[in-house]
Amino acid sequence: LAEALWHQAIALDPQEAQAHFNLGRLFFRRQRYDEAESRYRHAIALDPRNAGAHTNLGIVLSRRHQYDEAERCYRTALAIDGDNSAAHCNLGVLLARRGHDAAAESCYRHAIASDPRNYEAQSNLGALLARHGVLDEAEQRLCQAIALEPRHSAAHCNLALVLATRGKSDEAERSYRLAIELAPDRAEAYTNLGLLLERLNRDEEAERMQRQALCLNPTSAEIYSNLGNVLAKRGCDTEAEQCYREAIALSPLSPSGLTNLGSLLAARGKDSEAETCFRQAIAAAPEHPLSRLNLGYLLLGQGRLAEGWALHEARYAPNLANRPAIPPSLPFAQWQGEPLQGKSVVIWPEQGYGDEIQFCRFAPLLKEQGAATVTLVCKPALAPLMETLDGIDRVIAADPAFTEVGAHDYWTFPMSLPLRCNADLSNIPTRIPYLHALPDRIARWSARIPHGNKRVGLVWRGNARNPNDAHRSLPSLATLTPLWSLQQVHFVSLQTGPAASEARDQARQAYSELGSEIADFADTAAIVQQLDLLVCVDTAIAHLAGALGKPCWVLLPAHKTDWRWLRNREDSPWYPATMRLFRQRGAESWDSVIESVASALKTWLA
Incomplete structure (x- = not known):
């Protein structure tokens, strides 16, 4: 009936731009996107200053991956109406997809300033902040989006990501399942729930979630990779390899499929093929941290330490998921191998107890290079033992939140010392024992x-x-x-x-x-x-x-x-x-x- 009424209105006045615009909105809701595009273009031709028509045309074009023209539509809408919240929000989505996160964040904030009840902008801003580790505001924005629209599946899905990052697995699982209940066709919710279940070692359930996600979005390279990961974990190497190769075929320039395949091949002892995969991934995305780190592990395991140590530095890259080492917030620089004569250095803890025990052997070399003061920060359970290490002026037992070490010139991770000290198989410090029982x-x-x-x-x-x-x-x-x-x-x-x-x-x-x-x-x-x-x-x-x-x-x-x-x-x-x-x-x-x-x-x- 509504469609007939709008057709009737257009028949009575073919020059009425708003009627074409409203019919376009109707077609869009009914997923008749070609007809929606046609009506929006009619509306713009009749009224070039119809900001809503430009915005909605941009949305249709974005669905078709015509991003350049979609961006022009959004910017035209904003030139007409700088307070158009929908245009700001959708432009932010497009910019985020292109990796321009700072510009996207600005768009989302403009959208919210123009209309604080724009729950999609609140949700999108929350998701973007979560990707950058700004978890407090991310959670706040996502909760606000849900308060504005409790049935907004994407907000529940994004909130679940934040909760999972914070270790609140039960709450995260509930949020994912609610997102699925609200939108049973949301592949993103299934695949992210699968990732959570895999981290909880509920691998059979995780596999089911990934397979369901793939049914909903069979052209997603990311989901193929996620399914491959859980299959590899379950020992289904052949099928995992097939998934990774499908991911690569779908997205040849994405490093994820290549580095996942490389990891599987490395685990099967196929080092040469694995190295080729990792290097192809790095060629496609030179700063992709997981590809660099995995190649580093491979080379270190082969004894090719010089290149391996340099790649191993990717372990604390800010864009590495679940990074094993997190740089401290200290008011002095990370040591990059500068001369140490008369300088003071803090060795900052990372990863497990064994890592700190193995690599603390390099601390005396800092003294040999002229360091005036070497301070070792370590986990409390290691502190009395570390007091026996030569070349250390002070041992500080600290929890993960500790940052009060006083003024120093540099800080370093213990596992970065081999790189800075040019360690290879021929010169590993082996003055053993280097620790002593009390x-x-x-x-x-x-x-x-x-x-x-x-x-x-x-x-x-x-x-x-x-x-x-x-x-x-x-x-x-x-x-x-x-x-x-x-x-x-x-x-x-x-x-x-x-x-x-x-x-x-x-x-x-x-x-x-x-x-x-x-x-x-x-x-x-x-x-x-x-x-x-x-x-x-x-x-x-x-x-x-x-x-x-x-x-x-x-x-x-x-x-x-x-x-x-x-x-x-x-x-x-x-x-x-x-x-x-x-x-x-x-x-x-x-x-x-x-x-x-x-x-x-x-x-x-x-």
Whole structure:
């Protein structure tokens, strides 16, 4: 009826621009976009100063990816009516799509100033701010959008992204599911919910979400990549590879598909093909941080350290999702290798305990370069141990929010020191031991450590938050059962965390459980110092034993072996003479690795 009435109005007065405009709006709502475009052009021809017609024509053109003409339409509308909130908002969407985020933000703010009830502008501004880490205002804007229009699915979806970033997984999941309920055809909500579920290790559900997203948007390279990622995580490598290659075919200049395929190939040991993918991704987007970082990991794992260290700096790039290192807000510069004579330097903590233990060895080199003061900031559990490191003037135990270190000339991450010190396989600092157990801690633990038989420490699980923990950790203490038959050995559990309870249930007579009583790494060091050998998975205690100069056998997974253990070696240039590596081969289980350890222990005891 409405369409007939507008046709009748136009028949009565074909020169009435507003009638053509209103009929165009009707056609647009009914998704008859060709007819909508025609009516908007009629309206503009009859009334060139009809700002609404220019704006709506721009919206139609944007849907057809005719972005240049769409932008001209929006700017014409704003030249006619500078307070046109819809034109500001839609121009912002177009600019954001083109990567002009600062200009887009200005447009959204103009849209809101012109009409504070423009919930789409509020939602779009919130999404843009969230991408740049301005989470407080992002959440505020998105909540305002939802208050203005509770059924606005995009706002719920964008709010879920903010909540997920803040670690509020339950709230984020509820927001995603509400967004889907309000708009069951919103592929973005399904794929983002899938990403959240994958982070929560609910991989089967995550895969279902990605497949549903792909059904709704089968030409999305991003969704193909997301599905490939969860399939790769689930061990479905062949199908994952197909997804990545489809993503590349759909978007050949996008680095994401290439770097994801490269990561899959690297995990399968196809280094040459992986390197080609990473370099193609970097050629397409030279500053794409994940491509640079993944190529860095590959090269470091091959021992090509010079290029690898430089690429490894991408780990703290501001546009890297889930970046493992976040630069501190300090009022002095990051050290880039400038002369240090008479200067003061802060070494700022990053990533895990093992990373800090492994790379603190470079701190004395700063003194050798003439640094007057070297301050080491570290996690509280490391502080007493780090006091034993040479070349450090002050150790500060700090939580992640700590920034009060006083005036210095420079700061640096510990894992940036190899780059600045030009480290390669031939000159890794190996003045071992470079950390030391504290005498009072040794005395405290001495009575708890049995004497007589050989004392072998055990750690079979790492931090569950590690992305590769399902592969690098043993399923349980029971996996080590082949070791229990060995005589002349007293096993000592240093396992911490929830898995420590497994050790308390161990019935072997020559066995002690100490892990649940460990307070910090100085305690761990005191125990390790009094052992004859440590057998562990790839976790921080391996680096501690190496730094103390104690014999350590490390069990390494075949899947995504960490770069620092290099390729196919049974020793480590980081800890020469004391470290021995036992590697899974291909798809073999841990059982064969443990049998190798048991055989090696027999030889060691002989």
